Amino acid sequence: MKEPLFIKLVKNFYGISKPFDEFAKDVINDAGNKIAIWLMVYLIISAYALMVLISWFSPMNVVSGLIIADTFVYFVASAYIGRIIRKNKLDRYEFDNEEERKIYSKRFIISRLFMSVLILLLAMYPISTWFRYMGMYQSIWPIFIGYFTGNLVAIYMQYCRLFKR
Amino acid sequence: MENRVREIRTKENVQQKDLAKTVGISRQTLSLIEKGEYNPSLKLCFNIAKALKTDLNTLFWNEGVNNR
Structure with a gap:
């Protein structure tokens, strides 16, 4: 049966490699609901905190702090969902022979590299604009190179975990 | 839920x-x-029973319920 586009998107977003069956749905729904509750709490608290902070400090510093806090929360949420996916082995590929393993590993590397480059390209302009505005122009390239190298290492580690016997 | x-x-x-x-x-x-570590939906139970050419009562039952 052909998967709808939304299911493909969900699977790709969470890094699920198996059929999106009811077990996978249960796991994702449970984790997604927890994240949604925490994100809503964070959003409302940060909105109220901003109202107070913006009257105490420079708006520029407050907005910068918010950007950093949002990024941090995003990484925490990603780490949490990643842990749930790994714990329930939803990222494991089910292959029977060497040929299937090669096909899946190739597909895995291409999709992960594609996503890394895409995210890097999407983030390049806003991050470099912000850094330039903050007067930290020299830090832009080391950050991008560091991000990409870190991603390559993460992809390789995932590859080893999923495909090396 | 127990199963066979x-x-x-x-x-x-x-x-x-x-x-x-x-x-x-x-x-x-x-x-x-x-292994009994995940309870499938009724629809999935039906599908499994159908694929194994059997019926639900033969495949699944609740522990402690005396229906066998």
Whole structure:
């Protein structure tokens, strides 16, 4: 049966490699609901905190702090969902022979590299604009190179975990 | 929920991957069902029973319920 586009998107977003069956749905729904509750709490608290902070400090510093806090929360949420996916082995590929393993590993590397480059390209302009505005122009390239190298290492580690016997 | 999925699947000489593919789930999910670590939906129970050419009462039952 052909998967709808939304299911493909969900699977790709969470890094699920198996059929999106009811077990996978249960796991994702449970984790997604927890994240949604925490994100809503964070959003409302940060909105109220901003109202107070913006009257105490420079708006520029407050907005910068918010950007950093949002990024941090995003990484925490990603780490949490990643842990749930790994714990329930939803990222494991089910292959029977060497040929299937090669096909899946190739597909895995291409999709992960594609996503890394895409995210890097999407983030390049806003991050470099912000850094330039903050007067930290020299830090832009080391950050991008560091991000990409870190991603390559993460992809390789995932590859080893999923495909090396 | 107790079940006889593995027992009947072996008797019917059906491989785990084939049954999983037939009912549209992953091998991992089927394995969890067989071990009793995941309770499938009624629809999935029906599909598994149909794929194994048996009925729900033979495949699944609740622990402590005297229906066998």
